[in-house]
Amino acid sequence: MEKEELLKQGRNPIHLICPQCGSAARYDIADRVYHCALCGSDTSPGEQLDKSRQWQKLRQKKLKEDVKLSSTLLYSCPGCGAKVIVREGEALGTCSFCGGSLVRREYMGNDAFPESVIPFRISLEDAREKLKKWNRTKASLKVKRALSKHIDDLEAYYLPYQFVRGPIECSISRDMSERTYHCGSYVDEIVVNASRQLNNEVLDAAEPFDFEECRDFNFGYVADHKVKMQDIDDQELLRRSKEEVTKDCRKPIEKAMHSTGISIYADNGELERLPLLLPMYVIRKPGLDVAVNGQSGKIAVSLNETVDVNRFWFVEPLMTMLILGLIALFWSKDLELGLLTMAVVGCIVFTAFGQDRSSHPMLKVYTSDRSGKGEKQIRPVFREQTEKGTVNAEISFFPLSRIIFYTIGIILFNAMSALLAIFFQWCRDLPISDLHLLYAGLWLVISVPMTFIFWIAFLRRDIFDCPVVKQILPNGKRRRIRDEKGEANIRSFIDFFRKFEIEEFWVGMLLLGLPTLMFVMSVYLIMTG
Ligand SMILES: [Zn+2]
Numbered sequence: 001m002e003k004e005e006l007l008k009q010g011r012n013p014i015h016l017i018c019p020q021c022g023s024a025a026r027y028d029i030a031d032r033v034y035h036c037a038l039c040g041s042d043t044s045p046g047e048q049l050d051k052s053r054q055w056q057k058l059r060q061k062k063l064k065e066d067v068k069l070s071s072t073l074l075y076s077c078p079g080c081g082a083k084v085i086v087r088e089g090e091a092l093g094t095c096s097f098c099g100g101s102l103v104r105r106e107y108m109g110n111d112a113f114p115e116s117v118i119p120f121r122i123s124l125e126d127a128r129e130k131l132k133k134w135n136r137t138k139a140s141l142k143v144k145r146a147l148s149k150h151i152d153d154l155e156a157y158y159l160p161y162q163f164v165r166g167p168i169e170c171s172i173s174r175d176m177s178e179r180t181y182h183c184g185s186y187v188d189e190i191v192v193n194a195s196r197q198l199n200n201e202v203l204d205a206a207e208p209f210d211f212e213e214c215r216d217f218n219f220g221y222v223a224d225h226k227v228k229m230q231d232i233d234d235q236e237l238l239r240r241s242k243e244e245v246t247k248d249c250r251k252p253i254e255k256a257m258h259s260t261g262i263s264i265y266a267d268n269g270e271l272e273r274l275p276l277l278l279p280m281y282v283i284r285k286p287g288l289d290v291a292v293n294g295q296s297g298k299i300a301v302s303l304n305e306t307v308d309v310n311r312f313w314f315v316e317p318l319m320t321m322l323i324l325g326l327i328a329l330f331w332s333k334d335l336e337l338g339l340l341t342m343a344v345v346g347c348i349v350f351t352a353f354g355q356d357r358s359s360h361p362m363l364k365v366y367t368s369d370r371s372g373k374g375e376k377q378i379r380p381v382f383r384e385q386t387e388k389g390t391v392n393a394e395i396s397f398f399p400l401s402r403i404i405f406y407t408i409g410i411i412l413f414n415a416m417s418a419l420l421a422i423f424f425q426w427c428r429d430l431p432i433s434d435l436h437l438l439y440a441g442l443w444l445v446i447s448v449p450m451t452f453i454f455w456i457a458f459l460r461r462d463i464f465d466c467p468v469v470k471q472i473l474p475n476g477k478r479r480r481i482r483d484e485k486g487e488a489n490i491r492s493f494i495d496f497f498r499k500f501e502i503e504e505f506w507v508g509m510l511l512l513g514l515p516t517l518m519f520v521m522s523v524y525l526i527m528t529g
């Protein structure tokens with residue numbers, strides 16, 4: 001009975017429900033519909049979007065009428081542009097966000113009110129107590145020094161946000177690869193800060209919120225707490241929202257692509273955007289930004305310091321260099337050979353890894369706990385073009401067969417001189433123990449760097465340009481549909497030589513001759529000592 005009533009009124013679209021039966025609906029990326037597990041009905045994203053917009057329009061009309069009856073006032077700050085609604089009779093001195101003085105003004109037709117709100121669960125006293133306790137026990141000395149004298153300045157605000165949810169279609173390109181990938185994904189419960197004065201990173205760090213507690217907004221909420229209105233223009237809001245959407249879908253796509261070096265272009269066409277208010281306690285002072293989640297009590301503090309997140313880029317190449325150098329050293333028990341290997345490998349890996357390195361300064365934010373948006377990992381579904389049109393697909397770069405193939409190939413290549421010598425010895429019926437296997441190191445000096453060059457410039461790229469593509473059939477089974485391997489192998493081989501402009505005969509001979517010479521010498525010395 002109650003459910004039917006809710007359906008008739010139109011329920012707040014932040015709670016995603018099936019329009020037929022009112023139970024929870026879930027988006028299916030492969031089928032591109034909202035699916036209800038209870039009654040089995042499907043809703044297209046377009047329908048869902050229409051319903052959302054209709055509901056918003058109705059609420060907006062009602063709120064415009066209500067504001068005339070509500071005993072609330074609107075203040076704005078000429079300094080920073082903040083717009084704040086308070087109940088009549090509340091004394092408002094200075095702007096909490098810039099310290100300027102506030103001016104009262106009339107509501108205007110374009111003052112859109114948010115349609116939804118998550119109410120405060122924690123009182124101001126409790127929030128201050130929480131902050132004090134955290135500052136006393138957990139905060140670093142730097143934070144303590146900055147925060148201690150300002151804790152009493154903590155103020156409660158309903159802050160303006162935009163809730164974003166819906167399906168997205170992404171185009172992805174990967175560094176060092178020419179192939180473009182397409183995939184469908186889904187974002188949910190993204191909230192975008194719609195304030196100009198408040199720091200995005202700090203507010204982000206004070207998330208998440210529990211949207212189960214989301215309610216329809218009415219002016220009764222202003223009686224308890226001040227309400228800050230959106231004060232950035234829609235274009236800026238759209239930009240911020242696109243940024244957050246891309247950030248949100250990035251992790252699962254990075255995982256599927258086996259790389260962080262990817263660029264994503266997300267089509268935001270069918271996303272639902274719903275303005276809402278979130279409960280937050282804030283302090284804003286020069287060099288200090290504090291946000292305390294009014295629902296969960298999570299604390300986020302910034303002292304406006306930045307750190308370079310990419311500052312440990314050298315760890316990977318350094319480890320590679322040391323490990324390979326030590327292997328060479330232990331294997332040959334020859335210090336010079338070990339150092340030489342280390343130097344050669346070092347030159348290659350540092351050049352390779354240092355290439356696309358750029359510094360990424362990020363604001364340092366201290367938080368009371370690490371809880372983030374629930375780890376509902378949404379796996380992207382790849383879309384691949386076939387003769388029969390676009391199909392849903394699963395893409396993998398490192399199937400077992402490939403790993404085995406490449407591992408064996410690399411081992412064989414590097415052990416080639418020793419293996420050949422053993423083979424000759426075996427043919428001549430002489431004991432293997434007579435061989436001087438230490439001289440295999442002579443070939444390794446050149447084969448290890450060659451392996452690296454091939455891996456970095458050729459094989460690695462080859463792998464990512466030619467994924468194993470499996471179509472996802474409607475019954476859930478997978479069918480392999482493509483193998484571009486042969487073609488791309490040739491293509492990247494040609495590219496490799498073109499890149500170094502190896503056209504002149506003698507350069508080619510040198511590149512081919514030196515390894516050959518080392519190889520022959522290595523085999524000879526292993527056999528004769
Ligand atoms: Zn249903």
Ligand SMILES: [Zn+2]
Nearest residue numbers: 077080095098
């Ligand atoms: Zn201001």
